[in-house]
Amino acid sequence: MISKKRVALLTGALSLALYATVGAAQPNNGHPGNKGKADRGDNSPPGSQQHYRYREPAVDLGAVRITLRDHRDLLAPASSLPPGIQKNLARGKPLPPGIAKNMDGRLLGQLPRYDGYEWKQIGRDVVLVAIATGIVYEILENVLD
DSSP states (O other): OOOHHHHHHHHHHHHHHHHHHHHHHSOOTTOGGGTTOOOOOSOOOTTOOOBTTBOOOOOOHHHHHHHHHHTGGGSOOOOOOOHHHHHHOOTTSBOOTTOOEEOOHHHHTTSOOOTTEEEEEETTEEEEEETTTOBEEEEETTTTO
């Protein structure tokens, strides 16, 4: 017959084993060794910008330039941006407010489409912007000269 003390020890050991298993399956968000970063959930090397839920598009800039050249008649008239705004237009930064123009729908139908992104015209530049955040992903400078 098993004693009460032995049952209590086995129950405690089983509880610890289950707790350790559940804890290991959780993201390591607050652990000091993780420096506050969420678990990527993939096999990306440390320092990789790729996240398991977010994949940036691979933009073929050459094809975009050719499409823009072939459909110049569908582009809005373009002028240079003021230097202060031009300086603030950069990859990875938010789109400066109020300067982007929507492109003609017929032209957008010819450009490559990327889920979650849209093409905008800013002065003589064409940019690919994340719809949800307004962050500039790609800039084609002076393609509308």
